[in-house]
Amino acid sequence: MADASDTPRDWRETVFLPKTDFPMKAGLPQKEPAILARWQDMDLYRRLRQERAGRETFILHDGPPYANGDMHIGHALNHILKDMVVRTQTLLGKNAPYVPGWDCHGLPIEWKVEEEYRKKKRNKDEVPPREFRAECRAYAQHWVDTQREQLKRLGINGDWDKPYLTMDFAAEATIVAELMKFAETGQLYRGAKPVMWSPVEKTALAEAEIEYEDITSTQIDVGFEVIQCPEYPGLAGTIAPIWTTTPWTIPVNQAIAYGSAIDYLQFESGGKKYLVAEPLFPAFSQRTGLKLEGIVALIKGPVLEGATVRHPMHHLGGFYATPRPFLEGDFVTIDAGTGLVHMAPDHGEDDFELCKKHGIEPVFAVDAAGMYRDDWAWLGGQGSVINKKFVASDGPICTDLRDTGLLLSASDDFQHTYPHSWRSKAKVIYRCTPQWFIAVDRPIDGEADTLRNRAIAAIAATRFVPEKGRNRIGAMVEGRPDWVISRQRAWGVPIALFVDRRTGQYLVDPQVNARIVAAFREEGVDAWSDAAMPALLGPDRDPADYERVTDILDVWFDSGCTHAFVLDSGRWPELSWPADLYLEGSDQHRGWFQSSLLESCGTRGRAPYDAVLTHGFTMDAKGMKMSKSLGNTINPLDLMRDYGADILRLWALSVDFTEDHRIGKEILAGVADQYRKLRNTFRYLLGALDGFDEAERLAVGEWPELERYMLHLTHALDAQLRRAVEAYDFNGYVRLLSDFANEDLSAFFFDIRKDSLYCDAAGDVTRRAYRTMLDVLFHAMVRWAAPVLVFTAEEVWQARFADADGSVHLLDWPELPPETGEDVAARWGAVRELRARVTEAIEPLRREKTVRSSLEAEVTVPELPLDAAALAEAFIVAKVTPGDTVSVTRTDYRKCGRCWRHLPDVAADDGLCGRCADVVGAGA
Known part of the structure; x- marks a missing residue:
């Protein structure tokens, strides 16, 4: 048997191994709620406001999500990005408050309440308006409360106890007051124009409420017989065909448009004469089967001036017996069709403007539900015009036209993109109805300036991240029509105006306006009623002389006013106007960014923001758009339950969010691995710093060169991270942090110095310098990581400073020890390359x-x-x-x-x- 003295001694008890209770396994889904509760108990948001009071401010104004469902992955990404902005600005020492808000009015909520009515066999129109609005308000509040808890679970730090809601009485009063500013400066008017109209929802829609889908429609060629042509009498009796993919507009045709630069071919076929644009004859012949049997004449477009045709249904008399004029239209092209375009001013913007120019007015034949009105001579009481069977080649319109002998072609195979309501998913139509508009080209308050010019100037003065956002919103504003702000629904802020029945002009009276605004502040939208008219108008006016406008405001006007009642009202003293930043998805260039821009430019002459940050949309792992029907949606609530909020945050801040980006199981697995490496870096720091105190700290001038080199790298990282914050380059920020932790620390500095940490004497200069540098790294890394990994950073901080009553999120950007000024980077760069x-x-x-x-x-x-x-x-x-x-x-x-x-x-x-x-x- 060997002697015991021959057995090698176990020296492990003499080695200084890192010691920490900080676990390698994160267990985030279990830990995070407890950390949230701690923040709530200490009122972290309010404490942060108190400690940052008096400092330079940074104001991010929250674009209000819609209160009608659970948080989805887009909500999560958006609010994580906003939280990152607020936290990094706070870290830089600024006072960066965050007041969340919700958009609470509008059709989606009203539609959901109506769905519940339909299930219960109730008729919405039989419910008192006040009761109906109360149900809409309760529905919105339910989802506000639900989304609030879900967003808080993401670790978003904000004034959750005092959010802004567009349905708050004070907000509704402010919205009305902002509308009155447009009225007072002459930018508001009521007119009849074709607008996007949903027959299903029975209301006008804004462009931002439209989505485009591919559909297959019926296309027809219909002949209009020429009655007379002063410039070329030989055209009389010729059939002038038009081509359309909206057969339902033929019953309201009032003119034919031609192009002055187009050459038209008059030809014979089957004993009849026809007129089409010469370049379009081959396609026309293929559609109709009409062959060229002889050329009668080739005429120039201007020859058609003064010519008239008769409607195919002229035998019905009345409206249809009136001759239809040829009108020159600069929008007529030879891209498709026949080179002749039928004009229905009720149902097309070009149609409306051209006919209006020639004194031809809309006839309002199609009602709100898409039916022809009962007294209409052709198809009265029938429809709906968006019903595919109604407009099909064998439907009533085509059947009646076929009976006249003037339906030259009809097929149900035309594929194209068509606008739909993004809520009901139903097709929309252009429909001319009386609506309220904000003019974009009308002089403001008698001055030469216009809303469009103001908005274009404001876009030029705004910072856009990424820069391409400037061109996108700029093109939209440059080409946009007047803003249709009226909706024919119940749940929203009324267009609180009185119209003089004799003159048709809306009343502008400061005293009346003040009473209206005060009433809204007291009662909200329910203040606007017939019963209230005498009190609102005052003793000097007879209510019988005025019409009370019953339309409600476009919800985009509501949200466009949020800067007024959130930043500029004094209700949140820590906020100020204008905002430093608006941050939303790229679809908001036509939505909230634009409505806020127009509202603010119209009332204040400039944008309500200094900068706009735009993010893309989240796709599935294959790059496909997420859809419930495809079954590829990712639920952030499930992700937080399975992974924890910090993993979701790390994903959101690791992708290039300025473009469309992806999420999926493999992607999240990669993010989880990235998180584990960062967590292990903190675990090592905590263990290696066990027992470290000020007596052990060593001045930089006494450090070995490796520590001085690491300090240099830390200073370089500090500058890079600051630039990333300034550029809102958050994926760059996270990448810098991760690369530093993995490559500079774990794979290099920690690897080299573990021998000194474990085996040197406690008082050894190298070991003391190393631990001093580790302390510098700890304080820097935990602060830099805090805006990203909000829960983990707090866990790390509390693991080292368990007795402190504060939070890592109350700290400022780290202050690093100054460098010695020597050039160590080149030498150690060579060492690393050689290593x-x-x-x-x-x-x-x-x-x-x-x-x-x-x-x-x-x-x-x-x-x-x-x-x-x-x-x-x-x-x-x-x-x-x-x-x-x-x-x-x-x-x-x-x-x-x-x-x-x-x-x-x-x-x-x-x-x-x-x-x-x-x-x-x-x-x-």
């Missing part, structure tokens, strides 16, 4: 098991940027010598039983090197 070559050269020997670790290797290198001993420590090898190239051999040095380094002063196997012997001896 990579050495590691690569050792790897084949490790695979062949010639060496088990780099500690057993001796290397030669062609240059020595440091002395050989320092390089051996940096490369974690036994010995470094100069040579012609990088080469590796196994060392003959014995292994120290305590530090495991192979060194020349180890006298026997598993004996101690001189350093370890001194440490052990001193501790004995």
